[in-house]
Amino acid sequence: MPVVCASGTAMQVDRVSFRYRNDQAGRPWTVEDLSFDVQAGEVLGIVGPNGSGKSSLLKLLAGLLRPSSGQIRLGSQSIGHIAPDLLARSIAVVPQEYVQVFPFTVAETVLMGRFPHRRGSWWGMGIGDESEHDLRQAHQAMVETDVVTLAGRLVSDLSGGERQRVMIARALAQEPAILLLDEPMAFLDINHQIEICALISRLQRERQLTVVLVSHDLNVASQSCDRVMMLKDGRIVQIGLPVETITTESLRAVYGCDVVVDAHPYSGRPRVTMPV
Amino acid sequence: MTPVSPQLLTSESPSLASNRHDGGTAGHRDEWRRTGTILTHRRWLGIMGALVAASVALCILCLQFGATRVDLATLLVVAKQWLGLGSVESEEGGTAAIIMMHIRLPRVLMGFVVGGSLAAVGVTLQALLRNPLADPYVLGVSSGAALGAALAMLLGIGASMMSLPVLPLCGFAGGLLALLMIYRLAQSQGRLPVHSLLLAGVILNAILTALIMFITSIMEPNRSAGLMAWLMGSLTAPGYSALGVLVGYAVLVLAIVMHKAHALNVLTLGEETARSLGIETERIKKQLFVLTALLTGAVVSVSGMIGFVGMVVPHAVRLVVGSDHRLLLPASVLVGGMFLVISDTIARTILAPAEIPVGIVTALAGGPFFLYLLLWRKDRML
Numbered sequence: 001m002p003v004v005c006a007s008g009t010a011m012q013v014d015r016v017s018f019r020y021r022n023d024q025a026g027r028p029w030t031v032e033d034l035s036f037d038v039q040a041g042e043v044l045g046i047v048g049p050n051g052s053g054k055s056s057l058l059k060l061l062a063g064l065l066r067p068s069s070g071q072i073r074l075g076s077q078s079i080g081h082i083a084p085d086l087l088a089r090s091i092a093v094v095p096q097e098y099v100q101v102f103p104f105t106v107a108e109t110v111l112m113g114r115f116p117h118r119r120g121s122w123w124g125m126g127i128g129d130e131s132e133h134d135l136r137q138a139h140q141a142m143v144e145t146d147v148v149t150l151a152g153r154l155v156s157d158l159s160g161g162e163r164q165r166v167m168i169a170r171a172l173a174q175e176p177a178i179l180l181l182d183e184p185m186a187f188l189d190i191n192h193q194i195e196i197c198a199l200i201s202r203l204q205r206e207r208q209l210t211v212v213l214v215s216h217d218l219n220v221a222s223q224s225c226d227r228v229m230m231l232k233d234g235r236i237v238q239i240g241l242p243v244e245t246i247t248t249e250s251l252r253a254v255y256g257c258d259v260v261v262d263a264h265p266y267s268g269r270p271r272v273t274m275p276v
Numbered sequence: 277m278t279p280v281s282p283q284l285l286t287s288e289s290p291s292l293a294s295n296r297h298d299g300g301t302a303g304h305r306d307e308w309r310r311t312g313t314i315l316t317h318r319r320w321l322g323i324m325g326a327l328v329a330a331s332v333a334l335c336i337l338c339l340q341f342g343a344t345r346v347d348l349a350t351l352l353v354v355a356k357q358w359l360g361l362g363s364v365e366s367e368e369g370g371t372a373a374i375i376m377m378h379i380r381l382p383r384v385l386m387g388f389v390v391g392g393s394l395a396a397v398g399v400t401l402q403a404l405l406r407n408p409l410a411d412p413y414v415l416g417v418s419s420g421a422a423l424g425a426a427l428a429m430l431l432g433i434g435a436s437m438m439s440l441p442v443l444p445l446c447g448f449a450g451g452l453l454a455l456l457m458i459y460r461l462a463q464s465q466g467r468l469p470v471h472s473l474l475l476a477g478v479i480l481n482a483i484l485t486a487l488i489m490f491i492t493s494i495m496e497p498n499r500s501a502g503l504m505a506w507l508m509g510s511l512t513a514p515g516y517s518a519l520g521v522l523v524g525y526a527v528l529v530l531a532i533v534m535h536k537a538h539a540l541n542v543l544t545l546g547e548e549t550a551r552s553l554g555i556e557t558e559r560i561k562k563q564l565f566v567l568t569a570l571l572t573g574a575v576v577s578v579s580g581m582i583g584f585v586g587m588v589v590p591h592a593v594r595l596v597v598g599s600d601h602r603l604l605l606p607a608s609v610l611v612g613g614m615f616l617v618i619s620d621t622i623a624r625t626i627l628a629p630a631e632i633p634v635g636i637v638t639a640l641a642g643g644p645f646f647l648y649l650l651l652w653r654k655d656r657m658l
Contacts, residue, residue, distance in 0.1 A: 064548055088554035095549055101408055102544050102599040107313040115542050116554040127320050127602050139306045151308030174553070 010178055010210040011038040011061065016070035018053075018060055030056045031234040033070075038178070043204055043211040045225030045242075047218055049255055053234040054214045055096070055182055061212060062093045062180050074178075088116035092171035096182040098163060100155045106166050107151040110138045113173030141172035144206075145199060161192025168199065172207075179203070181213040185220055197224045218272045222246050223264065230254055246270040315600040323597055327610040334614050335384050338621040342380055343629040346372050383513040387620045387634070388613035389526050390511065390579045391589075393571045395612025396530055398586025399605050400568050403540040404561060405458075407473055408591065409649065412572050413583035415473070416480035417454045421569075421576035422507060423484050424450025426491045429503060444525075448573030454480060455565050474650075509582035509635020511620050518578075525574055530609060533567050536560060537601040544599070582635045584642025585612055591649070 016034045019027050031053040038044055038061075046054045059065040060072060063079045071078050074090060082090075092113070100109070114134040130138075142148040145165040150158065155166060164184060171179055184200070185193045201224065203209045215221045221228050222242040229239040230246075232254045238245040248261050251272065264271040312319065340346050346354075354373045394412065401410040401417075412418045424446035461476045488507065492500040514522070539560055542550045550557050575582075589612040590604065597603050619637040626632065 059548070062552055064551055083554075084551070084556060085554040088552060091552070093549065093552040095546065098546070098549075100544065101406055102403075103594060104541075104544070104599045105313045107308050108315070108541075108598070108600060109545075111314060112542050112545060112553065115538070118538070127315070127317060130314070135306075135309055139309070142308075148306070148308065152311060152313040 008040045009037045010040040010074075012071075012073040013037070013061070014071045014073065016060060016067045016072060018056060018065060018068050022068045029068075029234050031060070031231075034234075034236055035070075036229065036236065036239055038210060038212060039227075040177075040210055041204065041208050042226040043200060043213065043224060045221035045228045046212065046214045046231060047216070047221045047228060048231035048237075050216070052231040052254075054216075054231055057231070058093075058180050058182050058212065058214050062091055063087050064093070085116050088174060090176055091178045091180060092174040092176035093180045094164075094167045094171050094182065094184060096186060098155075098167050103154045103156060105151065106142070106147055106153055106155055106158070106169075107138065109155050109166055110142055110147075110151075110169045110173050111135075113141070113170040114138060116174060137175060138169075138173045141169040144172060144203070145169040159192075161188050161195060164188065164192070164196060165199070168196075172203070176209070178210045178212070181211065183214055183216065185215065185217065193220070200224055218246055218251075222269045222271065223267060242269050246272065315598070315603050320603050323603060324606060324610075327607055331388070331610050331614055335388065335617060338384055338617050339376065339380050341621050341625050342375070343624070344375065346376065346380075351376065379513045382516060382519050383511055383620070384617055386514055386519055386522065386578065387511050387616045389523055390575050390582065391585055391616025391619075392609035392613035393526050393530070393575045394582060394585040394616070395589040395593075395608040396533060396605060397568045397571050397575075398612075399590045399601065399608050400533060400540070400564055401586070402590060403544055403601060404564055404568075405473065406544060406546070408594075409474065409587060409646070411584060411587035411646075412451075412568070413581060413585075414481075414587065414646070415454070415458050415477040416484055417451050417458070417569070417572050418576050418581045418583070419481050419484035419488070420454025421447035421451035421573045422581055423488050423491075424448070424453075424573065425577045426488050426503060426507075429499075430491050430495060443577035444574040446573075447577040448570050451572040451576070452566065452569035454484065455569050459561075459565065505633065506580040508633035509580040509638070510623075510631075510633040511579055511616075514578065522574065522578060526571065529567055529571050529574075533564070533571075534602075534605060536564060537605045540564075540601040540605075541599075580633075580635060582616070583639045584646060585616060585638055588642040588645050589615055591645075 013034055013036050016031065017029050018031045019029045021027060034057070046057060048054050056065060060067055063072075063082075063084075066080060071080075073079070074082065074087070079087060079091075111130060111134065114130060114137065117134065119131070139148070142151060145168050147162065147165050147169055150162060150166070155163060158166065168179075168181075168184075181200075184196050188196065197220070200211055200213070204211055213221075213225070225242060227240060228242050228245045230237045230250060237254055238250050246261060247270070248259065251257075251259050251261070258275055260273045260275050261270050262273075263269070308314070336348075336351070339351060340348065350372045354376045357373055358377060397412045397417075398410065401412065401415065402408050404410075425443045427450075428442050428446040457480060458473075458476060461473075492503050495503065539550075539555055542553050542555055543557065543560070545553070547557055590608045593604060593608045593611050597607050616634070616638070619641065620634045623634040623637045624631045
């Protein structure tokens with residue numbers, strides 16, 4: 001049975017505020033009083049200037065940071081009350097940057113995504129924890145991200161785009177319902193950006209995956225997301241369809257400069273370019 | 277609007293991807309599962325079996341060398357005697373038996389345990405600090421343990437409370453303090469770049485060494501000479517009861533560390549990714565720091581400061597067996613044991629009948645290797 005319905009709420013953010021070192025009163029909020037829903041099966045983009053709280057919000061959704069106030073619910077439960085293992089089987093995170101200093105192979109790295117599903121005996125000491133199901137899931141994840149031919153290569157020898165796909169494969173091996181991506185296309189060449197973009201929409205279509213991605217690139221958000229949320233100073237300025245949120249007016253309000261917004265010739269979605 | 281409960285989300289969900297990916301490919305393209313790209317039971321058993329056999333063979337070989345050479349035939353006679361199978365009348369066999377059973381065998385066994393423990397500490401520290409050059413000696417953890425043990429010797433509490441393992445406990449406390457200091461440095465900057473980490477280790481080492489020097493300078497000369505010899509790193513033949521305690525202790529701690537080996541793999545992905553995979557990183561890190569300090573404290577209190585085993589051995593083992601800590605850790609223990617047994621054999625034969633401290637041998641072997649990594653393999657270390 002599909003665990004995520006085509007319509008419905010995957011996550012609910014309810015009046016969430018957060019600041020680092022909450023004990024010091026008077027520090028500015030990193031995100032302040034946010035409320036929104038993540039719809040099941042959608043790709044939601046979070047955009048905004050540097051320091052607007054995008055990445056912190058993603059970490060809050062991942063349960064890596066705890067809200068100073070408010071609640072984030074996965075289904076009917078607050079994610080603060082879900083055991084880390086269980087949460088890791090529902091939500092997978094792909095960090096912005098991944099540095100591996102040890103010579104792990106691609107297959108080993110992808111299999112680490114099976115960690116929250118492990119069933120080892122005390123005496124087994126973790127050797128041979130991987131079941132047939134684990135191996136099949138890892139294989140499937142590598143096929144979907146097209147890294148299966150790299151399985152025996154060392155992660156440290158890969159290009160940026162390949163490494164990003166490996167990290168997405170590792171996240172998919174978790175069999176999550178929700179995938180959180182932090183700047184999935186930063187530092188990538190345009191050909192790899194296209195690959196990742198296509199991959200995200202394929203995952204949404206074929207795995208019915210709910211995706212939340214943070215991007216500083218407005219065009220990436222406009223082209224690859226069903227809805228876009230615009231943040232400024234930790235508050236939501238706009239949330240809605242790309243055509244509603246990415247407008248000359250909203251960009252002027254958020255970034256304080258004038259840009260050209262026209263329609264993309266193929267998709268018809270907003271396209272942002274510099275006026276000069 | 278159907279709320280999705282986490283329980284539902286976590287149940288074995290059938291793959292939702294279309295057959296397009298699975299159908300034609302699963303059959304012939306998943307050969308990665310058989311070509312040694314991942315750790316399997318069979319590979320683990322094969323490599324560990326080979327290493328255990330090599331360790332036994334090497335220990336028997338090294339038993340023959342020392343101030344007096346004992347050949348294999350005599351060794352067999354002694355072994356038979358000891359097992360109660362042969363006759364005891366041979367005079368020559370009697371001397372050899374005493375050398376073997378009371379001096380050389382315990383020393384080889386202790387060298388093996390010390391070397392294995394140091395290698396395990398190295399592997400664990402490298403994963404925790406995400407830095408392949410981490411080593412208890414280089415980072416000052418050994419110095420911390422040595423300072424603790426030296427302090428105990430100065431105050432004479434080691435001698436007055438023989439029933440308690442005071443020296444290892446003081447060593448543990450000193451090692452843990454040094455470790456926490458290094459960790460605070462690494463934590464405040466996310467992941468400490470290798471040069472900053474080494475610099476921190478150098479400074480910490482300088483401070484701790486100064487304190488140890490201070491202790492030696494205020495001791496009576498005859499006691500400080502013993503302390504200095506111990507500090508240089510030397511293996512002596514322990515009594516069997518002391519050896520038994522050390523082996524039992526090391527095996528217990530290593531078994532606990534081994535249970536965290538799978539988690540160590542995930543920790544190398546980075547703190548946040550490890551947490552997103554369900555690991556309670558703060559707890560497991562604390563446990564591992566205590567365990568490594570326990571091992572370092574015990575090892576330093578019996579053998580002083582033996583350097584570079586914890587860095588050279590894991591590095592070499594990783595090149596051969598890969599990075600999966602479930603194999604890397606036990607394989608490094610065996611290779612580390614062999615490395616120190618060989619080093620100690622060199623130390624006691626090169627100037628026979630005189631001996632040099634084994635710490636000199638490991639430093640002369642490991643130091644240049646360390647420099648080589650630092651100078652020419654920077655790209656892989658960052």
